[in-house]
Amino acid sequence: MSPISRPSPAARLGALLGSAHPEPAVAVTLFTTVLAVATGRGAGGSALVAASVLAGQLSIGWSNDALDARRDVLTGRRDKPVAAGALSPRVVGVAAAMALLVCVPLSLANGLLAGSVHLLGMVAAGWAYNLGLKRTVASPLTYAVGFGTLPAFVTLGLPGAPWPAWWAVVTAALLGVGAHLVNALPDIEGDLATGVRGFPQRIGRAACRTLTPLVMLAAVGVLLVGTPGRIDLPSLIVAGVAVAVAIAGTAVPAAPDSRRPFRAAVLTAALAIVLFLFNGSAVV
Known part of the structure; x- marks a missing residue:
């Protein structure tokens, strides 16, 4: 009997990144970062915006796959690493929690008001969608709130904290x-x-x-x-x-x-x- 092969660390890391919904995470991060540059947040401020948004998007993506693991298996979503058996829902859930913990101080480093808007807007809306609002007629509201608060997150980090x-x-x-x-x-x-x-x-x-x-x-x-x-x-x-x-x-x-x-x-x-x-x- 041949020994059971275990995925290499690189393969597990690749599966974990694939479970984070990397395309939308990168797209949202890139859009917000370019907006930060265009509004004058500067190199340091724009980098902080990018790190904050990316951490928030990773937490949303991972929590989505962790919470939807059983449903993804039932629908045959072999493109999802958890559903394909490459990762356990627990591993992805822990990654989501860790990304969320990182996102909090990063967001607040943009300023208390700006950080609160990001956390209570985009991040909270994404988690609320994953936790159940996706199953209701109000599902578009989470996206409207989440994306709609991104310009405010960017501008409130400027001197004087102007609203967009x-x-x-x-x-x-x-x-x-x-x-x-x-x-x-x-x-x-x-x-x-x-x-x-x-x-x-x-x-x-x-x-x-x-x-x-x-x-x-x-x-x-x-x-x-x-x-x-x-x-x-x-x-x-x-x-x-x-x-x-x-x-x-x-x-x-x-x-x-x-x-x-x-x-x-x-x-x-x-x-x-x-x-x-x-x-x-x-x-x-």
Whole structure:
């Protein structure tokens, strides 16, 4: 009988990182860091923002996989290291707790008010979603609150602790809701089969894939309305492309299993973020 092989430390580390939802964690961290640079947080302040947001995102990602371990096994999510047997839920749960403990002092180092906004906004909303709000019609609210507080986290760390412009908060909140819909689209059937009935699951795949690019497009509209004096030709070009992509993803008929609406939503979101960052210096 051959001995049972054990994963190497490198393999376990890779599985742990894969369980942290690395793509959205890096995307949210990068977006917030670039916004911090654009608003004048400086090299040190921007690095602190990046470390705070990354720790918070890691805690949210790991807690999601730890809490959803049984459901992921039932739905055959072999892309999830816990469901695939590469890690135990306990290991991932401990990692989530440790990341949360690290996130608290890092966030508060940005200033008491800024840190509290991050912890009570993005981090608390992410954990609340994982702990049960994902199964309710209020599921988009957690994303709206979480993303909507990121501009405030960045600007409140500046001298004088200024609040961000209204359009920055609304745009970030809409991008968050869009991110929720994009994330839910591929797994709606599996979610319904395991009792997850958040807003995307309740409205169904067809409605969700139509609504998703429109939410991203609404973020573009808020930017154009909120910063009329700062819109230049490159911004108008980006906005025009976003409109075209959103229309192509929703108005043009597609097969039920087509990935075009999903890809249109992702591209529209990317263009909205580009437009948002074009106006980053006006956030304060």
